[in-house]
Amino acid sequence: MCIMPKPAYSSEHFSDHEQYCLNQAAENCLELISNNLLQAQPKSTNWYKLKSYQLDYFYDTLNYNQIIKQIEPLIDDESLPSVFKSQLYFYYAKALNGSDNNELAQVYADKAIAKLEDMYQAFENPLRLVELANLHYVFGNKELAYQILLSVGNRYSKSRDAIFNFELNSNKANVLHAWGDFNKAAKFRKLALDWISNSDHQTKIIIAQGNLARTYQLAGKYELAINYYLASLSYMDGKESNVHYPIYLLRLAETHMQMGSLALAAKNLKQVNKQGLKAGHLALYTKLDSALSNVKIK
Numbered sequence: 696m697c698i699m700p701k702p703a704y705s706s707e708h709f710s711d712h713e714q715y716c717l718n719q720a721a722e723n724c725l726e727l728i729s730n731n732l733l734q735a736q737p738k739s740t741n742w743y744k745l746k747s748y749q750l751d752y753f754y755d756t757l758n759y760n761q762i763i764k765q766i767e768p769l770i771d772d773e774s775l776p777s778v779f780k781s782q783l784y785f786y787y788a789k790a791l792n793g794s795d796n797n798e799l800a801q802v803y804a805d806k807a808i809a810k811l812e813d814m815y816q817a818f819e820n821p822l823r824l825v826e827l828a829n830l831h832y833v834f835g836n837k838e839l840a841y842q843i844l845l846s847v848g849n850r851y852s853k854s855r856d857a858i859f860n861f862e863l864n865s866n867k868a869n870v871l872h873a874w875g876d877f878n879k880a881a882k883f884r885k886l887a888l889d890w891i892s893n894s895d896h897q898t899k900i901i902i903a904q905g906n907l908a909r910t911y912q913l914a915g916k917y918e919l920a921i922n923y924y925l926a927s928l929s930y931m932d933g934k935e936s937n938v939h940y941p942i943y944l945l946r947l948a949e950t951h952m953q954m955g956s957l958a959l960a961a962k963n964l965k966q967v968n969k970q971g972l973k974a975g976h977l978a979l980y981t982k983l984d985s986a987l988s989n990v991k992i993k
Contacts, residue, residue, distance in 0.1 A: 711748075711751060711858070711896075712724055712728060712748040712749070712751040712752040712755070713755075713895070713896050713897065713898055713899070714896070715728070715744075715748050716728070717895050724752060725749075725752050728745055728748045728749050728752060729749065731745050732745040732746065732749060738774075738775075743776065743779045746765075746779075747779065747782055749765065750762060750765060750766070750782065750783075750786045753765070754786055754789065754790075755898050756938045757793070757938050757973075758938075759789075759790040759791075759793040759794045760790075760794070762786050762787070762789075762790035763787070763790050763791065763794065766783050766786060766787045766790070769783055770783055770784075770787060770803075777810065777813070777814070778814065780810060781807060781810035781811055781814055784803050784804075784806045784807035784810055785807045785811075785826060785830070787803045788800050788801075788803040788804040788806075788807050788830065788834075789833070791803065792804075792833060792834075800834070801834055804830050804833070804834045807826075807830055808827060808830050808831070811823050811824075811826055811827045811830070812827065815827070821847050821850070821851045821854065821859055821863075822858070822859055822862060824843055824846075824847040825844070825847060825859070825862045825863055825866055827843060828840040828841075828843035828844045828847070828866055829866050829869075831843065832866065832869055832870055832873070837870050837873055837874070840866070840870055841867070841870045844863060844866055844867050844870070847863065848863055848867070857890050857891055857893070857894045857896075858891075858894075858896070858899075860886070860887070860890040861887045861890045861891040861899060861903065862887075864883040864884070864886040864887035864890065865883070865884070865887040865903070865906065867883045868880040868881075868882075868883035868884045868887065868906070868910065871883065872910060872913075877910055877911075877913045877914035878914055880910050881907065881910045881911055881914055881916075884903070884906050884907040884910050885907060887903050887906070887907075888900070888903040888904060888906075888907055891903050897930070900930060901927050901930055901931060901937070901939055902939070904923050904924075904926050904927035904930065905923070905924070905927045905939055905942075905943050905946075907923045908920045908921075908922075908923035908924040908926075908927060908943070908946070908950075909946060911923065912946065912949075912950050912953075917950050917953055917954045918954075920946075920950050921947065921950055921951070921954075924943050924944075924946060924947040924950065925947070927939070927943050928940065928943055928944060928947070938971065940971070941967050941968050941969070941971040941972055941976075942971075942972070942976055944963055944966055944967045945963075945964070945967050945972065945976055945979060945980055945983070947963045948960045948961075948963035948964040948967065948983055948987075949979065949983060951963060952983065952986065952987065957987060957990045958990060958991065958992060960983070960987055960990070961987040961990040961991075961992050962992050964980070964983050964984060964987055965992065967980060
């Protein structure tokens, strides 16, 4: 993932689609979830779980339009269970923010924050606090976000839960990244990667590698950045089907250009499917394409 205030990943355990599909030995995760969702009784316990997996899938693949489409018919339903409602608020706020509907996103972020605070008081699940910090980070209160993360890290310092430690360290890195402390952010990116590397959560491993690469790139540690971009690209199955592939390939081209390796940069850029890029990355593609237009590829 290219590191930006949007989307800033979090929200696990209650809705982790990867774990569900691993347990089912499914090759096409979305197809499995969608088929099972059609067969489930609406608003049954199983339906809520499957709907959460579906939203998590769309969130991990940055498909904000689908998140909004799926949530809008449900968002004002007061009969929904509190845990599910908190997820709707969380995903809806993030999707709206990712679609630049910032004013409405803030409304639902506030609702999600209130729900998450209540849920933590009821269940004391540390991931709810990480999600709470994540929302404060995305919606402007980075100091409070970091204080929450430090507190939950100290309180649950003996936890060996890979997902919790991945999320905790990723979110610490997000805040430090926003503050421009790329060297310290890289430390937490590496911790996040170390925690998730021995799991079966392929998407999170890809994201962790890409995040670390981008942080090293911004810190001017270009060789390390290239190593982790290449690691992440090689880890993906089905290049064009993975939403992160063209982004990491684009960043790899940019890093090679920053190092002065123009032929390699041009080669990487030629491999980028620009149809898979959104506005910000497409602008970078156009900039690099112009700068490298006269470079001969060996």
